[in-house]
Amino acid sequence: MRRYSGISSHSPGDNIFKFPYLPPSMGPLERYRKRAEEDIARVLRSWGVEIDVCVEEARPGFGDLTFRCFPLARALRDRPDSIAYRLCEELRPEGFERVEAVGGYVNFHLNRRAFTADVLREALNETLFYFPPRGRRVVVEHTSANPTGPLHVGRGRNPILGDTIARMLRAVGYDVVTHYYVNDMGKQAAVLMWGVERYGVEASGKWDHVYVEAYQRAYEGYDEDEVAELLRKYEEGDEEVSRKVKTVLSRVLEGIGETLASINVRVDRYVWESDVVRSEYMRRAMEVLGKLAEVDNGALYVSLDKLGIRSEKDRIYITRSDGTTLYPARDVAYHLMKSDEGDVLIDVLGEDHKLHGAFIKAVVEGATDVIVEPVFYSFVRLPEGRMSTRRGAVVYLDDLIEEAVERAAEEVRKRRGDMDPDELMEIARKVGISAVRYNVLKVQNEKPMVFRWEEALNFEGDSAPYVQYTYARASSILRNYEGEISTEPPSEVHPSEWALVKAMASYRSVVEAAAEKRSPHLVARYARDMADAFNAFYRDCPVLQAGGPARAYRVAIVTAYRKTMERIFDIIGVEKTEKM
RNA sequence: GGGCCCAUGGCCUAGUCUGGAUAUGGCGACGGCCUCCUAAGCCGUAGGUCGGGGGUUCGAAUCCCCCUGGGCCCGCCA
Incomplete structure (x- = not known):
């Protein structure tokens, strides 16, 4: 251990x-x-x-x-x-x-016997997992991908990290709400609209996949002025343009939402940039920024030096010469909005947003009493380089998920060919999506990752199926047992029992540390260590074949293990399955 | 060119914040284990100058400095 x-x-x-x-x-x-x-x-x-x-x-x-x-x-x-x-x-x-x-x-x-009894009792009555409410609200913003196409695995860490951070914080007593910031006023959205107008789309399947084709074609060559015109009309609230943009983006967002839901990622609220801009928060943001800003040829900028941020880039522009607002200003407004909802604002951002994150943190913390905490991750790259929707050099998250579930189905079929097909597919789904989540979570956020199919679909060793498998084994034991259970070790605690009990006892310190450090990989690692400990126990300590009072006691260990794993699974978004 | 991040056996990775007792696991390789609660498992073997060099310390993968390689950023885009 x-x-x-x-x-x-x-x-x-x-x-x-x-x-x-x-x-x-x-x-x-x-x-x-x-x-x-x-x-x-x-x-x-x-x-x-x-x-x-x-x-x-x-x-x-x-x-x-x-x-x-x-x-x-x-x-x-x-x-x-x-x-x-x-x-x-x-x-x-x-x-x-x-x-x-x-x-x-x-x-x-x-004292092993006394401690074991304590741990088992508290796991069974679930006090082991209980954290009192902290009276602190956290807003976790994650994903926030431009709604111009399907999510791809390059940024695939974002939803999985964000969702898991939200789950960790809930597990230790924070009130958490998750946000997706919808960038509808950006140039990308306008380019997509230009492509849709020019080339049209053919409805066939998920909207995000449908529209991305128009987006890619548009990027091959669009009219700069027409896109700017679209952008301007949308920003001014032109009725027809607004209606069209909202329709298209909502559809793409619907597709993205389906992808997220399919890997157990929950978004509580979608906040549209255009709504933020038209809100009171935008006015307040400009008030705050106005005190920091300087003028250059009619455009406003904030010098980073003034905010204490070290960077070669010395200024961040917040408005154009024509007075229209730029993304940094609008994001400040959005954070002011969030500051009404949370005491701590966590933003899960790609490494390309480091400077922006520092800017937002400095400005918003200077203007409010909330804490802004960007969490960065590095992009998942292809062996040949960076992924790009525009160039079509991507692996979509949907394709990865589909492949994972298919592969899982094959594996289940191999072992449980006689199983009811619906049940089999349900298990395959649970295994496949869990594998995808786990393989992202097990690596530290800021470590660079290269996408390789064989690693992304890893089902053995350090993987979700490995961990899920121990749960299925535990379930199988409990299915075949009827009778009392006992939390009292009848004799000396076996070393493998002890290692397992201690692993369970670490639940609190591990989960709390992971939550405070915003480090999901610690929980993934913990799940693996728990599974290792269970496998050693399974190997060394017969449960159903144990004689006398040892049986009821070992059944209690297995029951406690299952309960602990359910909590851990819940935090990392891995599905439990009783058979596999 | 400057700023930030990363570098641990063939490949992937934990430990780095908060310096200490044998550097964690996995994949791949090799050799074993299903008359015994699910072999997506278990056991064993081989494989390590913790990128390089200085420094601090009784003690450095961990802290400091320099260097090398890779990523990201350096736009009145988002």
Whole structure:
């Protein structure tokens, strides 16, 4: 098992520190950690040392919790291993079997039977997963792709990351609402409209795929003036143009929405740029920006230097010479709108928006008391280079999803050929879309990714199906069991049982750390580690064949595992399946 | 040219924020395991100058500086 540093009860990032009015929410591991920390603090105080004691989860083979003595060496003028030894002499922490000094560490060993019973009980009654409401609202804006065609995997990380960040935050007690910002006033939208007018479209299937052809053709050569004219008319609210644009973009958006829904991505609200521009927020945005802006030939710009942003580019223009607003200004307005809905505004943005993100953050935080937090990801590239809708060098998300589900169906058929076809397809859908999500989530946001079919469709090893498979195994055991279950280990806890119990106990610290760091890959990694631990347990500890009271107890472990995995699946948007 | 991001075995990747006890897993390769709760699984073997060079430190994949390679940005586009 891996060790999770998590968040200690004393780290500055801790929500108890930030929101002191909330009741402390502690799982079993946090309770023991706190006891260990308090006991160490007690001893250190008696030695005249007053520090923030931070006990960590130990790595395997070194007990369960650990305290590093190295940082104390200077203050105590003693060697770390000697400090550890002296500490052990005086420590009397409650609930631990033993405490020992190894090297410069103090290692705490939990009472395994008692801890196991605690974890199982709290997993079964679900208090293990409960976080009290924080009274903080978060708006997560993600995807926000120009509605000119289908989503492609180049930006495919955006919806999956954004949706998972929203789910993580909900899981730890935030009120979360997700937004999709619809860029209807941009040039791209106008080019699409120009293409539609010029070439028309043939309705055949999903609208996003239908319209993208007109968009691509338009890009081969459009009339600059006519596009500008369209843009101007739309911005002025010309009735006929507005109606046409809204119809077309809504249809494309409908297609995009279907794609999102198919991979369990939920968008609570679509906010149209044109609505923002015509709202009170636009006026307020210009007021805010007016205080920062300078004039160049009639156009307004904000100098980045003034905002404390280091960049070669020295200014960001917010209006044209003719007075019409530019994207940065409109986005400030949109963020002012969001600031009414949330205390923290998270924007999931491609790496090309880094400067823009810094600009918005500086301006909006200067004008309101909300926190703006851009989360960046790097594009998924093709082996031959960047994806581009215009050039047609793309893999559409829809095609990836379809391929994944088809491949999953083949795999299920191989193993469960006798299964009812509807059930089989349902399992294939769950496996396929989960695989797509997982393969994106398992890699850190800012790592560059190259799209390769064989990796995107990976169904074994570090993959969703691997993790789902353990859930199916657990389900299979429970299907074949009838009777009582017991959370009390009847005898010594088996090492594989222990590893699994500890993995479950990490739920709180892992999920909380992932949420606070906006790092979905930590939860994907955790799902994998849980599955590893379950597979070891499955290998070493027969459940249904176990004799005596061990059976009811191991069934409790399996039940707790399933419940924990359901929570984890829910956070990363992976589907559970009882058979596969 | 400047700014930001990335660099870990053949390939992909964790750990980097918050420096410490044997650098995490997976894919691929090789060798094993289905009369036994689902083999999308399990066990074992081989494979590592943590991009390079300096520095800080008792201790560096982790912090600082320089360099190299790749990505992104540098528009009165969005």
